[in-house]
Amino acid sequence: MLQNFRFARYRFTYTVQEPLKMPEYKGNVFRSRFGYLLRDITCIGGEAECQTQCQFTDRCVYSKCFETPVPDDSPILRGQPFAPHPFILQPPRTRKLDYTPGDTFTCTLTLIGEAINLLPWLVFTFREIGKRRVGIRGIRGQCHLEKVKTLPARNSQNIRTIYTAETELLTDDGVILGIDDIMQGVHQVPNEIELEFLTSTSIKVNGRWTDNLTFEHLIRNLLRRIRFLSYFHCGEDLAVDARALIADAGAVKDISDFHWIRADRYSYRTEKSIPMGGFIGKVRFTGALEPFLPFIYLGEYLHIGHHTAFGHGQYHIN
Numbered sequence: 001m002l003q004n005f006r007f008a009r010y011r012f013t014y015t016v017q018e019p020l021k022m023p024e025y026k027g028n029v030f031r032s033r034f035g036y037l038l039r040d041i042t043c044i045g046g047e048a049e050c051q052t053q054c055q056f057t058d059r060c061v062y063s064k065c066f067e068t069p070v071p072d073d074s075p076i077l078r079g080q081p082f083a084p085h086p087f088i089l090q091p092p093r094t095r096k097l098d099y100t101p102g103d104t105f106t107c108t109l110t111l112i113g114e115a116i117n118l119l120p121w122l123v124f125t126f127r128e129i130g131k132r133r134v135g136i137r138g139i140r141g142q143c144h145l146e147k148v149k150t151l152p153a154r155n156s157q158n159i160r161t162i163y164t165a166e167t168e169l170l171t172d173d174g175v176i177l178g179i180d181d182i183m184q185g186v187h188q189v190p191n192e193i194e195l196e197f198l199t200s201t202s203i204k205v206n207g208r209w210t211d212n213l214t215f216e217h218l219i220r221n222l223l224r225r226i227r228f229l230s231y232f233h234c235g236e237d238l239a240v241d242a243r244a245l246i247a248d249a250g251a252v253k254d255i256s257d258f259h260w261i262r263a264d265r266y267s268y269r270t271e272k273s274i275p276m277g278g279f280i281g282k283v284r285f286t287g288a289l290e291p292f293l294p295f296i297y298l299g300e301y302l303h304i305g306h307h308t309a310f311g312h313g314q315y316h317i318n
Contacts, residue, residue, distance in 0.1 A: 002179045004236040007112045009151035010174060014130050016103040020141025025263055026091035027311035030107055033134055038062050038125045061121045068232055076231050083232035085309045086115035088302060110301060113233030120170055123148055123163055150174025155185030182297050189290045194318040200263045200278035201313045202306040211260050211279035215252035219245060221304050222295045245291060252287035276307050
């Protein structure tokens with residue numbers, strides 16, 4: 001199961017060079033600058049053609065990251081224009097709003113499957129994010145990308161630098177992780193597990209947003225997300241009996257303490273506000289958890305729900 005699934009995590013460290021202002025939640029700023037500058041840097045067809053119908057989807061770096069096409073004969077997501085993004089952005093986790101020269105901050109980027117091959121383009125783009133200024137529109141400032149580090153699984157300390165501003169050289173792709181790396185530190189099978197949702201998490205149940213996350217809802221969403229990412233970006237379908245797992249998930253009990261937060265963002269491209277609210281808080285699950293643990297532990301890296309590219313849906317296993 002998931003033998004071809006692979007991903008890598010990178011931490012970008014910036015030093016502020018000009019005064020700038022950030023919103024409280026910074027995912028919107030970094031995600032919007034990432035998309036805008038990646039297309040500006042890599043598009044080979046011109047902006048007008050890119051916005052209507054890209055003719056180079058098999059080669060376009062922007063398309064591979066933001067508009068991965070779903071083949072017409074795909075058995076999964078048929079009829080949908082795009083597959084899920086092969087990246088997760090984790091912006092700086094601080095409420096700091098005002099930055100002055102000399103301040104530092106970090107953000108983390110997770111790449112999945114074939115997107116790892118795009119790392120040189122993405123490091124250059126993140127360097128340009130700082131160089132061309134970042135922050136709230138009208139109060140942006142220049143930042144210097146000092147270094148990029150590759151991050152191992154959470155049970156390892158093998159963090160190393162693969163890019164520095166002094167050399168401007170990317171040494172390698174970093175640590176490539178798989179399901180075995182994630183499960184290596186899980187030595188005992190618990191019958192109880194607590195998840196703490198750190199960023200706004202939006203999940204629909206029967207077409208409506210919910211802040212009542214049952215174990216069945218969790219597993220259903222994790223299986224769907226992992227399957228789509230594996231199929232479109234790692235070339236492997238998820239070989240499990242999803243119906244049986246979801247049925248068994250109904251027997252696991254939950255106690256949660258969630259509250260809903262509003263996190264709308266304004267899209268300058270569509271010129272409208274986009275609702276991005278969701279729940280944060282903790283939930284404790286009790287029951288026969290062993291069959292579900294690989295998906296739960298993998299979800300800690302991949303996030304869950306809507307807007308994961310902005311850093312939403314992040315949880316930590318306590």
